[in-house]
Amino acid sequence: MVGMVGDGKIVAEYVPVSSKQFPKSRNPLSAESKFWRTFKRKVSEQQTFAVTCINFCPTPPHDFAVTSSTRVVIYDGTTCEVKKTISRFTDLAYSGSFRSDGQLLVAGGETGIIQVFDVNSRTVLRQLKGHTRAVHWVRYSPLDKLHVLSASDDSTARWWDVASQEVALKLEGHTDYVRCGASNPSSADIWATGSYDHTARIWDLRSAQSVLTLEHGKPLEDVLFFPSGGLVATAGGNVVKIWDVMGGGKLLHQLGSHQKTVTSLCMTKSTKSSSASVEESPRLLTSSLDGHMRVFELNSYKVTHVAKYPAPILDMDVSFSCTTLAVGTATGLLSVRQKKDRNQEDSRSSLVSEDTKLAPSRFRKQRVLHSNNFRYFLRGRTEKASEEDYVLARQRRARLAEHDKFLRRFQYQEALAAALRTTDPTVVVAVVEELMARSGLMSAISNMDIESLEILLAFLSKYTTVPKHSRLLVPVTHKVLDKCASSFGHSRELQQKVGLLREKVVAEVHLQESLQRLQGLLQPLIQASVR
């Protein structure tokens, strides 16, 4: 008895070359890392001086104020272009921040005078004078629009009544510069300030005194209330500490993953997102003078994402919708990264589709089609199959890639050239392997034309030293150099490419040597430590 295969698939279809797959990295990108990577660079601007403060406006479109040298620059929240510049400062300005409605902006300064501006007209509305030294931090009260809390180098914090330009309360207790503060999101009367005397104090404005002192141990650069209002994060030195304020100032966690002083803390807003991949729970963002921005998730306080900036970061802020991330550095570089807001696009496209939905109704009452109309011949094409119809699936011809078309015709040289044009290493490697399996690689690389040879050399110099490709590509590079050496003299560009390849290889050899040296250094140490 002999088996029978009776279907029509006996004549095999051409099997296209599938691009080479490589194992995923040991630590695959977490969903969160992917999320943060979707922030694309929008603006990268050089300010005249270090960016000391970035503050997002609480109201849409979430403009943000960047304080640098003697200016506060307001950027548009969506386009990230400069909207307004407030430069009415006689000395360095600090801490330009918006009122909760976004109408007014308050800023401190080196002079100790706090100024309140109208955002639209840029006029100075009020000047709060009282601090004897520089005011590095000032914020509007988040709930009422009438008060401002400021922290100054004269070791006091003051609660101002803006309308009357009077000091309502003077909070005394710190013994050194007060450089940071935070408002409690759950209670308007509770504020926290951090000072260079290594403590953070929680103030109750109703009693006008410090209710709690948190001993951080390092000069404080930033404090932050958690959205619940029960926890406080303090940054000082290279550690961030999480305190339970409700539980009497108990230290909960200590995050020590930065190398240098942590300068800024901020929290993404807890968004009640549904479909979009924005995370549900808030995240803590920390930035440091070592140029790193780290994202912590708040259950186990693990780092979920790290971003590196070229200069020490002084301040950063993330927009309320968690779509824009602005980072200011000590060299004056302002880097704004923005996520494409999918919701906005969706809403826009849905609007468009509604428009188009409306459109056919106008054509609906068109009269019967006649053969003098072109659409007569197209009628019924878009007809959907009804329930009882027998549906025949259309046989789709597989789309073949360019290199597959050549491989099918046994044109190996053209296939390799087509694969190289894709500049995708996985495709090129797969085609090279297929050619090897057909014993056609040698015929493909010998007598290559100059242009493809240039691309091939560029590809090889780029990927030969990549570890996952090198096992295959190093021998291929050898063969290419052997077979094509005669044609290198024809073109100056080719010579350059070969030179580049040589440089890459030399650099790689140096790297390997230094790695070996390092290994030799480490091995005795490791062995000693094992004993």
Add this chain to the structure above:
Amino acid sequence: MIKGGANLVQLRPVFSSDGKFMLICSGCSIRVLSVATGLLVTKLEGHSDQVTSIVVVPFPRNVKSLLTHAWTSSMDGTVRLWNFSSGVQIKCVNVGMPIKSMVIPELSKLSASQNSKKLGLIAFLSVYWKNGNRKSAQNDEGGRVILQNLTTGTSLMGSIAKVTYAQDLVVSPSGGLVGMADHRKLWIWRVPITPVDNVNAVKVTLLHHVKDIEVIAFDPTDTVVACGDHTGRMLVWRNVGDFTFSPNKVAIEAYRNSKKQNVIQENGSKSGVRGQDDASSCTTYHWHAHAIRSLTFTADGTHLLSGGMEAVLVIWQLDSGKREFLPRLGAPLLHIASSPDPSLFAVCCEDNSIKLVNLGSRTVEKSIQGIKPIASLSKNIEVLDYTRVAIEPQGGRVVFPTMNSTLQFYDVLHDRHVTEVQVAPRNFIFGSSISKGASEASTFVTHVTFSADGSTMATADSRLPEEDIGATSCLKFWTTDANMLHYSINTLVDEPHSAEISALVYHPEDDMAVSCSPAGDFKIWVQNKRAQGVAGWRCRSVGSYRQKRMLAAAFSPDGTLLAVAAEEVVTLWNPISNGFICVLSLGPPLQPIMRLYFVHNSKHLVTASYGDKPQLLVWNLETLSLWWSYHLNVEAIAVDPSSSCFAVMASSNTRKKTDHHEEKRHDGVVSLFSGDNPSPLAIWKIKDGAGGALTFMAQKHVCYQERQGDDLVGNNNSAHSNLVVLTRSGEFIVFDPHSQESSPKSVQPVLEDSLLDKGPSAFAAMYVQVSAHQQKKDDLIIAGIKDTKPWGDLLNVPSHVLPPLSKIGYKVLESFLQKQSTQ
């Protein structure tokens, strides 16, 4: 005992005159298949040697009874007439010489059937001429074409052609011409219309070419001859034999004269025709890059089909020279046979399949798939322990790697192709191997193994380097669906080792696999259970022993022990804790071990080494010492899962000198051993079995298949596993090695297709085989010591009857001393 599998593509298949049956020659029998279902209808058995041609008697309108008659010729020197619908032999004509090919032109033209009734049916036979066999003037060896009267059973005196080697004969569709290709010459005979009584009545003409001609074909009008040569060119001569075969005497004379005068103008006018060949024109067509293996004209003579190594069926329109293609038929084409249905052609592929091609729709309508040839491995890696064949645990199908890196699943109990899995998706490219001058493909599957429940399959495939670059191997894990038909890839590991994979074994209980390589390391792979979704595989641990080449590995039956062969020693490991346990080693001379198996239900480990002195070694795991050994060139070992037996296949190169030609045969010897006892329990000789594969199939599969309602020959009562032997030529045999019933069967006279050759009397044969491989005179190096305790049953008594210690102590010490002296 179940025998099965066959080479379906040995000869061009022949259709019956109504087109309902197809006659296929396989070995010394002829299979009659139904064209509609592809299933076997009947089997014609009677020839004692290779069947070489089949001629179906056509269906004359007036004679109904001849509907299902066929003539066959064979190397055993007989021509037989069969009724192939009933399977009965009607007539046997003894020619006395091995027949290479036979055609009966009379049967092609129905008009002549009346004449043949009177004077006999004349057959053209191409035979191997035997020395002094016939009282002929020429006494030398070689091939002859002779005429044989099949009705009377006598042959006409003399021969019509004498060649150095017997060649295949081809008859034209109308029966007017018979042709034969001999190297660079084409012999073409005109079949006389009037009955002949002597060989000189057959007119002949010769056509010449400059390359070796592989195949020839005639068109239906008897004027056009096509041939294909080994470089892939196709030559078409027109108006062949206009002068030579002309009844007009004058024309013949004129032709002869012109031949004598060697007229140059005539050569000029005959475009492309070489020398004085009798044809008006010769056209060359060239598409094939390699040898053309088959040519056939369509029934109307306007198109020519050609096939060759490229696995492409080319359809030539002869007038315009245009061609169309039916590509990717899977394997090189060997034969193209036309059927009574003008649009249907049978195409035989090298992968042992017959494809029925509808020329109208350019589709393959049906495919009849036999056992594909087991993939041949490259010479330089052949020494590695490649698991050639595996049993799929669920369905009991035999799985083996075949060409184009495909695994074939074959149901041996029903002799049926089940499915196939292409391990490395790749197009079949013939050219890749021909350029190297080797027959093996550049990519091939080296290992296949299954988990105990059959839900996971692990495969290893490898690619040969091109100019020493790009050699790679790939480890793949597959998961299957519920009915074990579709395997989907789960994990793909590129280059798991820095060299190729030399062994791949699966843990008998857990989801764990071990691969090892000659680079000197083995890796333990486990399923990554923690990951959500599809659980992939990862390398859990890597082990090595003194950087020695590791060529074989095995798990103990309970899965607690892992044995890895590190060059010439066996290392034992704990696969769970990765702990190294101990080393089993012989003294010098050491031979590298390439096969390693645990014997089930016993304390033994069997290994096979290769090298100058190949050995079969059996170790005792309780004493960690060698138990017994043979000098034996082991080709394959299979371990019985249900008893403490194992079967060993050893090869023996015996040169069989037959009458007409010398052929080198690689017979295999399969012997069954028990771990305790060095003397084999049974020995069988497998004809041409070397290079084959051996495996045990659990009884449950056989039972399972029997319960499905098939009456099989298996021994239902025995609890033993059945041994499956698969030969390189695609035949297999399944039998119970323990039962006594199978032994008598195997003593039966040796037929060419019978695999089992020797019975119990083969003991002597075995030792003859063994001595052929060894230089030393002793067969057994170390005789088995039956009892592990030298003091015997002395202490196996209750303590109150135990003799005093002073007495026992002496005995025990004495026995120890004895043991040492024996060693």
